[in-house]
Amino acid sequence: MTTSPPARQVRGVAVLGSTGSVGTTALRVLQRHRDRFRVVALTAFSNVALLREQAALFEPNFLGVVGSDDDVMSGWACGPDCLVRAAQRDDVDIVINAVVGGAGLDATLAAVSAGKRVALANKESLVMAGELVLAACGRGGGEIVPVDSEHSAILQCLAGRSMKDVRRIILTASGGPFREWPRERLARATVADALHHPTWSMGRKITVDSATLANKALEVIEAHFLFGLAYEQIEVVVHPQSVVHSFVEFVDGSVLAQLGAPSMELPVLYALTHPERLGDTGVPPFDPVELGPLVFESARYSDFPALRAGVEAGRRGGAAPAVFNAANEQAVALFLEAKIGFLDIPRAIDAALERLGDGDGGNRDALMRADECARRIVREMFAC
Ligand code: NAD
Numbered sequence: 001m002t003t004s005p006p007a008r009q010v011r012g013v014a015v016l017g018s019t020g021s022v023g024t025t026a027l028r029v030l031q032r033h034r035d036r037f038r039v040v041a042l043t044a045f046s047n048v049a050l051l052r053e054q055a056a057l058f059e060p061n062f063l064g065v066v067g068s069d070d071d072v073m074s075g076w077a078c079g080p081d082c083l084v085r086a087a088q089r090d091d092v093d094i095v096i097n098a099v100v101g102g103a104g105l106d107a108t109l110a111a112v113s114a115g116k117r118v119a120l121a122n123k124e125s126l127v128m129a130g131e132l133v134l135a136a137c138g139r140g141g142g143e144i145v146p147v148d149s150e151h152s153a154i155l156q157c158l159a160g161r162s163m164k165d166v167r168r169i170i171l172t173a174s175g176g177p178f179r180e181w182p183r184e185r186l187a188r189a190t191v192a193d194a195l196h197h198p199t200w201s202m203g204r205k206i207t208v209d210s211a212t213l214a215n216k217a218l219e220v221i222e223a224h225f226l227f228g229l230a231y232e233q234i235e236v237v238v239h240p241q242s243v244v245h246s247f248v249e250f251v252d253g254s255v256l257a258q259l260g261a262p263s264m265e266l267p268v269l270y271a272l273t274h275p276e277r278l279g280d281t282g283v284p285p286f287d288p289v290e291l292g293p294l295v296f297e298s299a300r301y302s303d304f305p306a307l308r309a310g311v312e313a314g315r316r317g318g319a320a321p322a323v324f325n326a327a328n329e330q331a332v333a334l335f336l337e338a339k340i341g342f343l344d345i346p347r348a349i350d351a352a353l354e355r356l357g358d359g360d361g362g363n364r365d366a367l368m369r370a371d372e373c374a375r376r377i378v379r380e381m382f383a384c
């Protein structure tokens with residue numbers, strides 16, 4: 001009779017995108033729990049100075065820099081494949097994927113194929129290739145545990161319960177900086193306006209996604225794949241305080257929610273420990289009086305068309321979610337360079353989906369071709 005080896009007492013963790021907003025939060029959490037987790041791999045895009053500081057603190061076995069070989073220390077890995085190399089290492093049990101955008105896809109696939117838990121902040125991987133990621137989990141024995149706060153909330157509400165008892169889930173959305181702006185004013189929204197998020201401090205791309213509500217469409221698709229729910233069972237409500245992180249409604253009408261101050265510390269920690277909990281002081285104490293009053297509003301679908309376009313892309317399936325994601329990523333990059341206006345972002349998404357929305361999404365290469373083509377359509381649309 002063979003017995004499986006005992007699980008490592010101290011779990012090895014790779015943090016991909018360790019220099020970003022989620023990445024630095026994750027390292028703060030890991031720093032408090034060095035008796036349970038050891039940081040064995042770190043990767044960054046180009047912030048070598050910060051990566052060097054992180055390396056001095058955590059002394060990982062593997063360091064990778066994706067986008068620059070300037071100033072890289074000897075022994076560090078360089079180039080895009082360092083994400084996959086970090087994700088597949090034998091000393092890694094958990095991969096925190098905190099890379100932004102489609103660049104995170106191959107690492108997610110590699111990690112779950114190698115049997116790892118992926119603590120997934122990089123929702124774009126699941127949106128682009130949800131079916132492939134789930135199939136790779138099935139083959140390789142890996143799993144995806146969400147870091148996104150809404151999905152973490154839902155996972156926590158579902159713990160120990162059967163999915164057949166779920167009627168629907170309701171994802172909360174802050175509404176972003178333009179929640180109260182009339183549509184006419186949105187046309188004049190600047191980069192600085194869009195980066196001024198009312199409740200969350202995050203990287204630039206997701207902050208713009210929160211302003212267009214494209215982020216909530218990405219999250220609807222993410223929830224579809226994570227929890228196996230039909231799109232009809234996933235709704236969105238605007239909640240400007242970002243205190244209720246999402247709701248689950250059960251078949252008997254009972255509704256559970258998970259609450260807390262807007263902080264990514266708990267979602268990161270819970271993705272590491274799920275289904276267990278670990279004592280921690282990172283989340284500010286909960287004071288319902290201080291955090292209230294709590295307000296809920298309908299989403300303004302007609303003024304924020306990226307939300308509907310993204311959810312429809314999810315329903316359409318195939319390459320459509322990858323096209324939505326890539327067109328959005330390219331348009332957001334151009335917006336952040338002040339080359340296009342705020343309302344050009346949903347226009348770009350619509351144009352790419354119109355041309356490519358029926359494409360094949362059956363394998364990684366087809367999805368990557370759709371991704372590249374969508375980005376090209378958006379650049380050509382604005383002659384960039
Ligand atoms: P960020 O821009 O602050 O950080 C991104 C990280 O990815 C950086 O470490 C950067 O070096 C790395 N990176 C960038 N481009 C890369 C590339 N081409 N290849 C490899 N690495 C690259 O972004 P963030 O806000 O931390 O968001 C990261 C991911 O987490 C996104 O998918 C975002 O949607 C998701 N997320 C973020 C938050 C948040 O609070 N920031 C909340 C929920 C989900």
Ligand code: MG
Nearest residue numbers: 148149150219
């Ligand atoms: Mg979220």
